[in-house]
Amino acid sequence: MSEMSATSVDRTPTRIALVEAALRLFGRKGYDAASTREIAAEAGANIAAIAYHFGGKEGLRRACVEAIGDRLSAIVGPPLPAPVGRAEARVLLERVVRAAAMFLSTAAPARDMVAFLLREVSEGGPELDRIFATVVEPRHRHLCALWGAATGTPPESEATRLAVFAMVGQVLYFRIGQPVVLRRMGWQTISPDAAGRIGDLLVRNLHAALAAGERTTP
């Protein structure tokens, strides 16, 4: 069968190549602008293979969402770790922000994944429910737990959830807005050095925001 759950995906080489190519092209040009012919060509496969493996273009989009969920799990680990102390939570948050800044600024696949996800979210696409349930909600909840531990505030309070969204927005903008960031900074690319300085800034903002959040509800 070609319809499988996310827990046991078949490892057909063409299937994998198709998802990879689709992720790249959906991310760069958008779902509608990327044609199935183009995707198949980039994957070194036939157009009919898309219908065979995914039932159609929409199935390929869904497979991309599932692939992103899997990659994210592989990169940042399982969504829910053990609860931690205040100092430890701070260190973990700092580490997440710095790693995200580095990954988002430099890694090429990050561009395509973020662009794809943000477009789907912004448009309210048909995979929004799955995106929220598998990539947004678990990670956000995890960050809220860390934030709550770091500030001593309730992890699921409105203030905490909004604060985490603000932090995420800061990091993500350096990815989606990268073309204008590069122009404004006079850079041709984001060097590892520059990515480090962006990470420094975001960590500084993180500590500042944590301190401000602490003051409001001590």
Add this chain to the structure above:
Amino acid sequence: MSEMSATSVDRTPTRIALVEAALRLFGRKGYDAASTREIAAEAGANIAAIAYHFGGKEGLRRACVEAIGDRLSAIVGPPLPAPVGRAEARVLLERVVRAAAMFLSTAAPARDMVAFLLREVSEGGPELDRIFATVVEPRHRHLCALWGAATGTPPESEATRLAVFAMVGQVLYFRIGQPVVLRRMGWQTISPDAAGRIGDLLVRNLHAALAAGERTTP
């Protein structure tokens, strides 16, 4: 003639209606997904009117960028005000952040404009140069001037420019990520009240970031 500079745009009713419809549909579905037939229908005009007024679909995209530039100027005023003192700069920045949070969270046209711009930027579309020159660069430079005045740091230093981008990213995410924000917050819509609380958070983060920026280069 139908090719005019941004300073003197002709006010043909159908032309205006077409740009408005295009901005809406480009913003919601993306440039490629929005068909010229659809745009013409929503504008109450004929398909051939697009070719007549804009020379083609690409011309319509360009007209959208120019329209956004004009609207932005009308909303936030001319890009370059007089230099200000430290306390005044703080107040102005606070006002900008709060106004942006309110506008971006609630106003319907904001969604389409931001979605359109961010997609064009992210894709590196053909209008990127114009977008950077007319909407990004002047506003960013203005904010940097305010930031520099508020912290006593050089307005065009790397740290200042990056800090302003981070602040902008925070605000923008509540617009483009709104569907997931709503889900995570358990809201059906962003009420004026909720927008106010988001504004409060962003202003708090602004002050925290300003203080942190001050400490590094006093």
Add this chain to the structure above:
DNA sequence: GTCTATAAACAGATAGAC
């Protein structure tokens, strides 16, 4: 499973009447 060939719908652009 992978291919070729093709169907059916749709896109953007344009010619020409009014």
Add this chain to the structure above:
DNA sequence: GTCTATCTGTTTATAGAC
């Protein structure tokens, strides 16, 4: 300026050979 009608290319999906 605005319309109808149409041209040309491209899209996704599918039928059927291998």
